[in-house]
Amino acid sequence: SQQGEEDPQALSIQEGENATMNCSYKTSINNLQWYRQNSGRGLVHLILIRSNERxxxxxxxxxxxxxxxxxxxxxxxxxxxxxxxxxxxxTGRALTFGSGTRLQVQP
Amino acid sequence: EAGVAQSPRYKIIEKRQSVAFWCNPISGHATLYWYQQILGQGPKLLIQFQNNGVVDDSQLPKDRFSAERLKGVDSTLKIQPAKLEDSAVYLCASSRTTSAEDTQYFGPGTRLTVL
Structure with missing residues (x-):
């Protein structure tokens, strides 16, 4: 089973609005990372937060x-x-990913 | 700097055929990863190399999948024979070290369709 699970699975908003995505994980971690994947492309690292950061x-x-x-x-x-x-x-040294949140921003 | 290169970008094969994917990591990156991403799911690690040694291949289906990184630079991932459930995008990533805080840089992936 995957370590992280994102919620919601899909999110559609208008341009200019804020988008919030959540991630839950099961075991203790040293850090957690967020990645973005555009359709048909590889993943791009966004940000890393350590376990001692809030x-x-x-x-x-x-x-x-x-x-x-x-x-x-x-x-x-x-x-x-x-x-x-x-x-x-x-999460993890060899990254364990959730299933992702698909964000659609309408122009 | 050049990113992670992968080829081919697309491959269509019949089940029971063989296929190989190639990855060239970012220059100087010691660690190389292969991930499998099935449609609608997040990537799943198949194998991790540190230079030319295997660090983790616990999720690699070794009866049909093999990977090598002979000179500690580029790598190939092979499937023989392919099954329908192997249809997925195969992503290669590299990082400078094995540290969990090192950013992994991903290639564009190879989309495999098994008919």
Whole structure:
């Protein structure tokens, strides 16, 4: 079974709105990473948050981590059509991915 | 710097045939990974190399899948014989080290269709 599971499975929003995706995992972690995958392309690393961090920012991205609940969230602010992609959380040295959240940003 | 290169980008074969995929990682990256991504799912690690040695191949179906990285640079992944359930995108990734905090850089993948 996969370590991380994203929620929701699919999300459709309008350009300019914020998008929030959640990730739950099962075992203890040293860090958690978020990746983006555009249709038909490879994955692109977005951000890494360590287990001793609670929040991290990178541009329009904000990631939170709650190790007590074994969950993380990815917030994309002021979304753009180019943000349309699948987003995955991953843990472990050899990354274990969830099934992803498919984000559709309508122009 | 050049990214991770993979070829071919697409491959269609009949079941029971053989197929091979090639990956050239980013120059200087010691660690190379092969992932299988079935449609609608996240990538699943098949094998991890550190230079030319195998670090983890616990999820590689060894009765039909094999991989090598002979000179510690590029790598090939082979399936022989292929089954219908092997239809997937095969992603190669590389990182500088095996550290869990090292970013993995992914190639564009090879989309395999087994008929």
């Amino acid at each position: 929040e991290k920012h990178s541009g329009r991205l904000r990631v939170t981590l709650d190790t007590s609940k074994k969950s993380s969230s990815l917030l994309i602010t002021a979304s753009r059509a180019a943000d349309t992609a699948s987003y995955f959380c991953a």
